[in-house]
Amino acid sequence: MVPAAEFGAAAAEEFLAAMSLHKSPFYAISTGRTMLPLYEVLQEMVEQNRGRIDKIYPVAVNEYAGPRDHPGSNHSYFARHWMRIPNAHTVFEFDTRVIDPEVEARRMEDLVWTLHGLSTAVLGIGANGGIGFNEPGSTRRAATRLVDLSPETRATAAAEGWGDDPPSRGLTLGLNLLLEATRIILLAKGAAKAEIVAKALAGPVNADVPASYLQEHADVVVVLDEEAARDLPGHLVE
Numbered sequence: 001m002v003p004a005a006e007f008g009a010a011a012a013e014e015f016l017a018a019m020s021l022h023k024s025p026f027y028a029i030s031t032g033r034t035m036l037p038l039y040e041v042l043q044e045m046v047e048q049n050r051g052r053i054d055k056i057y058p059v060a061v062n063e064y065a066g067p068r069d070h071p072g073s074n075h076s077y078f079a080r081h082w083m084r085i086p087n088a089h090t091v092f093e094f095d096t097r098v099i100d101p102e103v104e105a106r107r108m109e110d111l112v113w114t115l116h117g118l119s120t121a122v123l124g125i126g127a128n129g130g131i132g133f134n135e136p137g138s139t140r141r142a143a144t145r146l147v148d149l150s151p152e153t154r155a156t157a158a159a160e161g162w163g164d165d166p167p168s169r170g171l172t173l174g175l176n177l178l179l180e181a182t183r184i185i186l187l188a189k190g191a192a193k194a195e196i197v198a199k200a201l202a203g204p205v206n207a208d209v210p211a212s213y214l215q216e217h218a219d220v221v222v223v224l225d226e227e228a229a230r231d232l233p234g235h236l237v238e
């Protein structure tokens with residue numbers, strides 16, 4: 001747990017440290033407000049020669065089934081926040097310009113396995129315990145697929161640029177593949193995440209809270225600010 005002001009730096013340190021895993025250069029990376037301090041600090045560090053990201057090949061965790069160039073799309077988000085980091089590689093993304101999103105989901109799943117899986121998955125947590133668009137009800141074996149978005153996720157989307165017309169569906173890397181990453185870095189900040197973080201990390205492991213499956217993974221690094229860590233049992237906080 002870190003003070004809110006140090007959240008981005010702590011997340012960036014873990015992000016860069018995971019490069020030493022050497023399993024593969026592929027990182028699953030996420031969007032959302034939680035990730036903004038991470039990308040800001042990475043940009044500063046690379047600009048000041050205090051870190052390198054040119055050996056990392058990012059794969060998008062998810063994408064809305066909507067126009068790719070809409071300001072609310074994850075494609076637009078990565079263009080704004082990831083691609084401005086010097087030497088950043090283009091993100092392997094779900095391409096929503098395709099005719100059949102189910103085929104696109106399979107293409108992404110096959111792509112990641114062909115690349116020998118992910119070394120690292122950098123994940124946020126939805127207010128409902130979802131991971132990417134693996135909404136509540138997703139099992140640990142859920143594949144990369146097209147999903148119906150929950151009301152909570154659609155409300156988040158509305159606030160993040162989609163306005164009155166958030167997409168009703170999205171494409172997501174499956175938990176099957178995210179949970180196979182050698183290391184998972186989970187980021188959460190703010191009081192609104194406190195309850196779900198405690199449920200995910202200290203509650204029962206089941207599909208009601210997909211993030212609870214992280215408890216079964218052997219190498220999870222969790223970066224929380226003080227507010228997000230508030231409801232966790234003391235023995236889990238350092």
Ligand code: GLP
Binds near residue numbers: 033061
């Ligand atoms: C939703 C998204 C996730 C994101 C999470 C947290 O569940 N599908 O990809 O990680 O929200 O978003 P935020 O960081 O904006 O709180």
